[in-house]
Amino acid sequence: MEYLTYFIIIIVILILVISYLMILKNQVNNRKKNYQNSSNFKRKVNKKIVNKNKEESDEKINELKNQLLKLVNHDAKIVERLINNLKLKHPDKSENWYWEKAILDLERDRT
Structure with missing residues (x-):
C-alpha cells in the first residue's frame, strides 16, 4: 500500500x-506571435512611409522635369542628353539631384 501511495504522488507531481x-510553452508562443504582429505592423507603417516619400519624390521629379523642359523649349532629346551626362559624371547622386543640377547649370549658363 505504501508503494502505491508513493507511485500516485509521483504521477501527480x-x-x-x-x-x-505546457503553460510556459503557450506563453512563449504568445510572445512570439505578439512580436511577429508588432513587426508586421512596423513593416506596414514603414512601407506606407516609403510609398508616401516615393510619391512626394515622384511629384517633385515631375515638377523638375517640366521646369527643365520649359528651359529647353520642350526638346526631350536635350533633356535626355543633359540628364545622361550628369548621371555619367555623378553616378552616386539621387534622381532629384540630376534634375536640379541640370536646371541650375542651364540657368547659370544663360546669365
Missing part, C-alpha cells in the same frame, strides 16, 4: 510539472 511546462 509529473502531471503538475507537465502542465506547468
Whole structure:
C-alpha cells in the first residue's frame, strides 16, 4: 500500500510539472506571435512611409522635369542628353539631384 501511495504522488507531481511546462510553452508562443504582429505592423507603417516619400519624390521629379523642359523649349532629346551626362559624371547622386543640377547649370549658363 505504501508503494502505491508513493507511485500516485509521483504521477501527480509529473502531471503538475507537465502542465506547468505546457503553460510556459503557450506563453512563449504568445510572445512570439505578439512580436511577429508588432513587426508586421512596423513593416506596414514603414512601407506606407516609403510609398508616401516615393510619391512626394515622384511629384517633385515631375515638377523638375517640366521646369527643365520649359528651359529647353520642350526638346526631350536635350533633356535626355543633359540628364545622361550628369548621371555619367555623378553616378552616386539621387534622381532629384540630376534634375536640379541640370536646371541650375542651364540657368547659370544663360546669365
